[in-house]
Amino acid sequence: MRSRIMYIEDKSQSLNGPARIGRVTFSKTGKTIRYNGKEFARTTFPLKANYFDIATGDHYWISGPHKDGKDRLYAGGPEIEIDEDIRDEYWREIRNRR
Numbered sequence: 085m086r087s088r089i090m091y092i093e094d095k096s097q098s099l100n101g102p103a104r105i106g107r108v109t110f111s112k113t114g115k116t117i118r119y120n121g122k123e124f125a126r127t128t129f130p131l132k133a134n135y136f137d138i139a140t141g142d143h144y145w146i147s148g149p150h151k152d153g154k155d156r157l158y159a160g161g162p163e164i165e166i167d168e169d170i171r172d173e174y175w176r177e178i179r180n181r182r
Contacts, residue, residue, distance in 0.1 A: 085109045085110060085111070085112070086109065086110045086114075087107050087108065087109045087110070088107070088108060088110070088148070089105060089106070089107055089108075089148075089149060089170055089173065089174055089177070089178060090105070090106065090107075090108045090117075090119075090146055090147065090148060090149065091103065091104075091105055091145075091146065091147050091148065091149045091150075091155040091164075092104055092105075092106060092108070092119060092144060092145075092146050093144060093145040093146075093155075093156065093157075094142065094144055095132055095133040095142075095143040095144055095145055096140075096142035096143055096144075099132055099157070099158050100156065100158055100160055100161030100162070101161070101162075102162055102165075103155070103156065103161065103162070103164045103165070104164060104165040104166065104167060105149055105155075105164060105165070105166045105167065105170070105174055106119055106120065106166075106167040106170060107119075107167065107169070107170050108146070116138070117135065117146060119146075122137050122138075122139065123137070123138045123139070124136065124137055124138065124144060124146060125138055127143065131143070132145065132157060133145055134146060134147070145157060149174070149178050151178060151179060151180065153179065
């Protein structure tokens, strides 16, 4: 399965929900994303979210991380967490800091 470092923000409670940077995997067809035991599918009714958790229906914004670190759709919100297993790769490959 193909994997990629992505930005994942939980939009189920507010426009500035908890967010993190982590490695996701894509299904063979690319229609679903898996991360941290959850499976996400594209929403057909985007309201500041582009994916939903298949099990719970909760909405998420999932996208490639920006080089400048400005990943949130709206300024503010809680600090963006970075998964420990990709931290070095994220700073090196995405943010270009050696």
